[in-house]
Structure formats: structure tokens, C-alpha cells
Amino acid sequence: MASLTRVLDRMLVVLEEEVLPVTQAAVTAGNKVFGAAVLRKGSLELVVVGTNEETKNPLSHGEISCLNRFWSLPRQGRPEPSECLFLSTHEPCSMCLSAIAWSGFDNFYYLFSYEDTRDAFEIPHDLNILSEIFHCADGAYADENAYWTAYDIPGLVAQAPANARAKLQAQIADLRAQYDILSERYQRIKGSGDIQLA
Secondary structure (H helix, E strand, C coil), X not given: CCCHHXXXXXXXXXXXXXXXXHHHHHHHCCCCCCEEEEEECCCCCEEEEEECCCCCCCCCCHHXXXXXXXXXCCCCXXXXXXXXXXXXXXXXXXXXXXXXXXXXXXXEEEEECHHHHHHCCCCCHHHHHHHHHHCCHHHCCCCECCCCEEEXXXXXXXXXXXXXXXXXXXXXXXXXXXXXXXXXXXXXXXXXXXXXXX
């Protein structure tokens, strides 16, 4: 696979140029701010993008929409999940964690943590469900297990070579600013659709 710096840069570019625009349109329709993408491990080529579509179906989280698009691709030419990187804007909820495992992806990367989702985005349901249903305090699931390994993008950026770190941190700061604006927009209009856990 490509160097860590190249992978992180590519993921942040995909989030900004591919995932963010479709999520902006979805938020305008009353959906949450979550999105996802699948990239090929070797070339880092974008395979598919998805975003939250809960106003159509409460199960259509960003990751689920992305997975549905992935599995809707023609079998001929569709890469194996093991050949791909799964990228999520936010740390996946318990349903999406399971969907990633059921789909055969051996990894996922996320930009915003559960704490970010709860505090900065005012959407506490991921942590609440993990705690109430699974007795998983503070969202502390096994981030390395028999199914997949989870990677926190800001944590990986902290491990990047010093000469690349500042650029990657600036990319994250820019994405955070754009998602803050998107979150404010969602908070203003939420509850106007059929979302069960707004």
C-alpha cells in the first residue's frame, strides 16, 4: 500500500471533494452530516461514495448508503472488500460497525470520533446506543478484532512524518470548519423529516 502520508492526504481530499458535496446536498434535504467512501488499497482510486439518507429510510446511514452503492456495482470490475479501504467521516455507529464486518472490509478509517459526534455535532446516539444496548462504556469497542481494524485519522496524522504533518493538520482543520457549518445547518432543520433519532 502507499505511504501513510499519501493515504492520509488522499483520504482527506476524498472527504473534501467527493463526500462533503453529496453530504451538503443531503443535509439540505434534512439528513445528518455523515458520509463514507470506498477506495482501492493499491491505487487509492475512488470506488464509490455515499451519504446519510435517513429521510428516506432510518437505516440509511452514510456508511450503509455507501455499502449499498458498493454492492450495487456490477460484479465484473467491482473490487473485493479486502482490496479496499473504507473511509467514514464519523466513527461508525454499532449498526455500521456490523455492516462493515458483514460486508467483508478488513478496515475502516474515520475523521470524527464519537466524542466529536456527541459534543461538536450534538448527535449523542452512537455513544448512547453502545452504552444502553451493549454496555460498551464510552464507545470502547475492540478497534482491532477478527473482522477489521479501525483507524482514527487524526491519530494517524500525529504519527506522520514531521515534514507532512502540518499540511495534513491544516486539511483536517479545514474539514472541521466545513463540517461545523454543515452541522449548524442540520441542527437548524432537524426534526422536519422522518428521522427517528434526530
